[in-house]
Amino acid sequence: MSAALILFAYAGLLAFAAPGLLSRGGWTARAPRLGIIAWQMAAFSLLVSAALIGFALVVPTVQVSADLANLFRACVMALRDQYATPGGAAAAAVGAVLALAVLARAAWCVTVSLAGALHGRARHRDVLTLVGVPAAHLGAVVVDSDEPAVHCLPGRRRRIVVTTGALRLLDDRQLAAALAHERAHLDQRHDLVLAWSGGLxxxxxxxxxxxxxxxxxxxxxxxLADDVAARSADRLTLAEALLTLAGSRTPAAALGAGGSTAAERVRRLITPYPPLGHLRTALTSTGVAALLALPLLGLATPMAAAAHLHYCPPGTVAAAPTAR
Incomplete structure (x- = not known):
């Protein structure tokens, strides 16, 4: 089986099976950091697989240098046979277009996502300069609004925004918990993770x-931001703050303590999930690592097979694809 077919089968299986497998059992709520990594690695693995399918189709038509010694010619032919696809030049052309299109589309959309977020935050900061009042004791900017809201603007000129409505309704402990939640977003750069996944x-x-x-x-x-905030604040206090802020609207370029996930988060804070456990964490981490390794193994399998053929001398496989 060619490398392209191996990668195609893997990509198809990953695209259809991964969402169900990663969602099974609700384990990500018990280990949100590992859950984020698992979802991102699954998406990245699918993207890499799609690009490598194209590159694998191109391999059979790559020209090999005529300056290589005759000793390598049989090895080169073995590699070409292992990677060969029925379509020949047409398949290689399709592969090149596929690989470039997948990578270009992903790069463009992730860039647009990042640029849009940066532009939105810049406009929001400009507004804060006009209407916000810095509160050094809070490490935040206070905005006059009856709506109780606490949110943050990530980036180099990061800001935490608190409305006067939130100051009226939250006591000191609840406010401290909400601010800790926002600082967790800023410190761990969750905006970059969201820009990447949103771009894809x-x-x-x-x-x-x-x-x-x-x-x-x-x-x-x-x-994850709730878990970080709960290290310095009581979980029930944070839950009370979330209930107060649940109906607040968060600007598109910001990350907020309220929002549509507030109900689930309150339940989770009131009744904490048991830890994932060392064994399951290790097994899940191994599976996440495999998501990154499998596409590369799929591409390398034909090369490994050619290396074991009798007429492919050891150490020559790596030299064979040298361009003219």
């Missing part, structure tokens, strides 16, 4: 793994 979801909206990975990442970064 925008690039390939019909691929369920990408759209589901983004939705799960949006949920899990909030759970």
């Amino acid at each position: 979801a925008r690039a390939f909206p019909r691929v369920r793994l990408f759209t589901r990975a983004h939705a799960e990442t949006v949920r899990l970064v909030e759970l």
Whole structure:
């Protein structure tokens, strides 16, 4: 079987099976950091697989230098046979277009996602300069609004924004817990993770793994920020703050303590989930690592097979693809 077929089978299995497997049992709520990594690695593995399918189709038509010794010619032919595809030049052309299109589309949409977020935050900061009042004791900017809200603007000129409505309704402990939640978002740069997953979801909206990975990442970064905040604040106090802020609207370029996930987060804070456990954490981490390694193994399998042929001398496989 050619490398392209191996990668195609892997990509298809990953695209259809990964969302269900990663969602099974609700384990990500018990280990949100590991859950974020797992969803992102699954999406990245699918993206890499799609690109490598194209590169694998191109391999059979790559020209080999005529200056190589005759000793290597049989090895080169073995490699070409292992990677060979029935379509020949036509398949190689399709592969080149596929690989470049996948990578270009992903890069463009992730860049647009990042640029849009940066532009939105810049405009929001400009507004804060006009209407906000710095509160050094809070490490935040206070905005006059009856709506209780606490949110943050990530980036180099990061800000935490608190409305006067939130100051009226939250006591000191609840406010401290909400601020700790926002600082967790800023310190761990959750905006970059969301820009990446959102860019892939925008690039390939019909691929369920990408759209589901983004939705799960949006949920899990909030759970992770809650866990970080709970290290310095009582969990029930944080839950009370979330109930107060649950109905607040968060600007598109910001990350907020309230939002649509507040109900799940309150339940989770009131009744904490048991830890994932060392064994299951180790097994899940191994599976996440495999997601990154499997596409590369799929591409390398034909090369390894050629290396074991009788007429392919050891150490010559790596030298064979040298371009003219």
